[in-house]
Amino acid sequence: MLTPASATPRQIVFLAFPGFQVLDLAGPMQVFLSASDHARDAATGLPIDYRVSVVSSGPTRVQGSLSLAIDAEPLPSALKPGTTVMVVGGRGVEAASRDPLLIGWLRRHMHEAERICSVCNGALVLARAGLLAGKRATTHWVDFDKLQRNFRDVTVDRDAIYVRDGKIWSSAGVSAGIDLALALVADDHGEAAAAITAKWMVLYVKRPGNQSQFSDFIETIDHDKAGAFAELHQWILANLSRDLRIPELAARAGMSERTFARKYRTLIGVPPAETVKRLRADTARHHLRTSTLPLKTVAARCGFGSVEQMNRVHLKFYGLTSRTLRDIG
Structure with a gap:
């Protein structure tokens, strides 16, 4: 029996580090997995095919919040075409932003990736790598001042749940990573694909990026x-x-x-x-x-x-x- 054709596979690479926030990773990851299981590309009608992986510059077993850990692969030496890199946030973000292997990897592959995204205070890692220079970005409201103070070449959007500036996407705290992931599905496969994904996950209608973090x-x-x-x-x-x-x-x-x-x-x-x-x-x-x-x-x-x-x-x-x-x- 022939396997039905699917839309062109897209790679989603989550970059984790010790002390990452579990929901920053699990929430967006589930969006991509649910899209692959239940949605179709709005233009072609073909099933969606997201290939999800987790990578780390350190141990292959990465300890996150809630006493939970996840298996990770080493940082890849090359990225496949159509790869989106998503840097999660968490309590370990300060150490991650000082990790030369992690920061160097982001700098080397920034042009190779189709998109580079951050969830929550993962924006601090992108900023440390120089990826937010001259760009507009957001983060968790607790870190607005820290991001602006330490990286004066970044325009911090304090009123958005996610921001797109070219190939760089950033999102606010925790659950906003899910909104960002749904926006990426919509960007890749159309609004209908994002809507059916949200429905399967029993989420409200996808929130627009300019919605306030605090309403x-x-x-x-x-x-x-x-x-x-x-x-x-x-x-x-x-x-x-x-x-x-x-x-x-x-x-x-x-x-x-x-x-x-x-x-x-x-x-x-x-x-x-x-x-x-x-x-x-x-x-x-x-x-x-x-x-x-x-x-x-x-x-x-x-x-x-x-x-x-x-x-x-x-x-x-x-x-x-x-x-x-x-x-x-």
């Missing part, structure tokens, strides 16, 4: 019901300082004001004004925790008329004042 409210929305307003939510997040009352939002959604207000409340479960207020509160809380911007500046950037107004909203949603949110970090 808790967005995560509570039933994405199957709210798909009609997904783009509107992203636009709101990018325009929080604007006048975001019903007329503006209805126009963006291409509906009459009455139809928009009724349909939005039916699907989302709250009025549009409540969503705007929650997104402003989430975003302001993030800035208070991760920056030294004055409260007045944070309030203005997030569309609050004053610090007092921002404070009232934070008390309502979190039971804490804006200043307390800053103090607890």
Whole structure:
């Protein structure tokens, strides 16, 4: 019996190191394996074929978080065509970024790889190898300042869950690596392939890269019901300082004001004004925790008329004042 033809195989090489974060590796890896098992290329209809491996510059048995270890192969001397290298993150990232074998290997093969990606604070390894010089990148919010301080030639995007700059892709903390992997599947085989992969993994609809790392409210929305307003939510997040009352939002959604207000409340479960207020509160809380911007500046950037107004909203949603949110970090 003949084996059905598959799409051109693509190699995914995960670069692990002692102290790596298990989910940084297992989450994206499962995306590629699930795509191979269940999805087809949108253009050709052929089954997807990802070949996944784990490599390390050190021991062949690499100890990660949660007292779990994984078998790894030595760093390859050459990369096959169509290879994507993914550098995971974890507590061991500082030692990894000082590993001359690992850093040297990345530098030698940066032009050979089709893509080089980082998950979480794995971006620090890419930066140490010089792969982020002059590029835009993101990482876990805890490491924003460290990345910017140590590598001033990198433009740190503090508001994205993943970033693509040429052949270099980077993602935020932990679960964002799954979003990055789904984006890679979509890039390789089309949005439909990514959607069926997400469905098999019982994930929400693939999140766009420019979605905020820190919008808790967005995560509570039933994405199957709210798909009609997904783009509107992203636009709101990018325009929080604007006048975001019903007329503006209805126009963006291409509906009459009455139809928009009724349909939005039916699907989302709250009025549009409540969503705007929650997104402003989430975003302001993030800035208070991760920056030294004055409260007045944070309030203005997030569309609050004053610090007092921002404070009232934070008390309502979190039971804490804006200043307390800053103090607890």
